[in-house]
Amino acid sequence: MAENILQLKEVAIFQKENLILNEINLEVKAGDFVYLIGKTGSGKSSFMKTLYGDLPLQEGEGSIVGFDLKKLKENDIPFLRRKLGIVFQDFKLLLDRNVNNNLRFVLRATGWKDENKMAKRIEEVLTKVDMKTKGFKFPHELSGGEQQRIAIARSLLNDPELILADEPTGNLDPQTSVEVMKVLQEINKNGRTILMATHDYALILKYPSKTLKCDGNKVFEVIQKAV
Numbered sequence: 697m698a699e700n701i702l703q704l705k706e707v708a709i710f711q712k713e714n715l716i717l718n719e720i721n722l723e724v725k726a727g728d729f730v731y732l733i734g735k736t737g738s739g740k741s742s743f744m745k746t747l748y749g750d751l752p753l754q755e756g757e758g759s760i761v762g763f764d765l766k767k768l769k770e771n772d773i774p775f776l777r778r779k780l781g782i783v784f785q786d787f788k789l790l791l792d793r794n795v796n797n798n799l800r801f802v803l804r805a806t807g808w809k810d811e812n813k814m815a816k817r818i819e820e821v822l823t824k825v826d827m828k829t830k831g832f833k834f835p836h837e838l839s840g841g842e843q844q845r846i847a848i849a850r851s852l853l854n855d856p857e858l859i860l861a862d863e864p865t866g867n868l869d870p871q872t873s874v875e876v877m878k879v880l881q882e883i884n885k886n887g888r889t890i891l892m893a894t895h896d897y898a899l900i901l902k903y904p905s906k907t908l909k910c911d912g913n914k915v916f917e918v919i920q921k922a923v
């Protein structure tokens with residue numbers, strides 16, 4: 697049986713003193729592709745932030761890629777983030793340097809030192825997202841879809857056990873969204889676990905997978921109807 701990459705038991709999520717989500721119970725297993733849907737303000741980003749240690753887990757129990765979220769200390773967060781790949785809606789690339797140097801910056805910050813090994817790893821992740829020839833480009837020289845592919849490549853640098861993608865296609869047109877989604881699907885086929893928050897129901901219909909919904913302070917699995 698595949699191991700749990702993420703497990704939450706009776707978790708409640710707060711923003712300041714406001715209860716956002718309550719009684720969350722879920723398991724994500726190695727190799728799963730899971731969507732998290734829900735309307736604006738339903739708590740998707742708060743949920744994701746709890747998973748990558750940006751919001752402390754105040755109530756309930758949670759483990760993610762071997763870390764106990766309840767016992768997570770400030771000092772543990774960089775180590776947790778090394779086992780996660782995080783992809784945001786707005787890409788969050790550093791605008792003052794080219795793609796190679798964006799990726800090199802992350803490698804250095806996570807302890808890599810050998811220049812040859814770094815160059816090799818950068819080439820590997822750029823190849824995975826079909827951007828091998830774009831390493832010398834600056835973010836402003838790339839389309840939104842290309843920037844998101846670079847952000848996905850960046851998330852893969854340290855071989856994460858789980859990728860958390862928060863609205864990764866939120867700034868992209870429908871066709872580009874499908875292209876980015878194909879990249880995520882390919883990464884998932886190669887064995888990586890992905891949790892993706894999205895508004896994009898067209899993508900979910902095109903690429904059906906386990907779907908969790910945030911609604912009325914709860915998170916529950918929804919069964920997709922065939923259309």
Ligand SMILES: Nc1ncnc2c1ncn2[C@@H]1O[C@H](COP(=O)(O)OP(=O)(O)OP(=O)(O)O)[C@@H](O)[C@H]1O
Nearest residue numbers: 711712716734735736737738739740741742743910
């Ligand atoms: N830093 C914060 N301080 C206080 N309240 C917040 C903060 N961030 C979010 N909230 C509140 O928490 C609730 C959930 O917000 P969240 O961003 O998690 O929703 P979401 O489902 O991700 O929405 P969207 O799809 O618009 O990104 C909202 O009511 C929001 O106003």
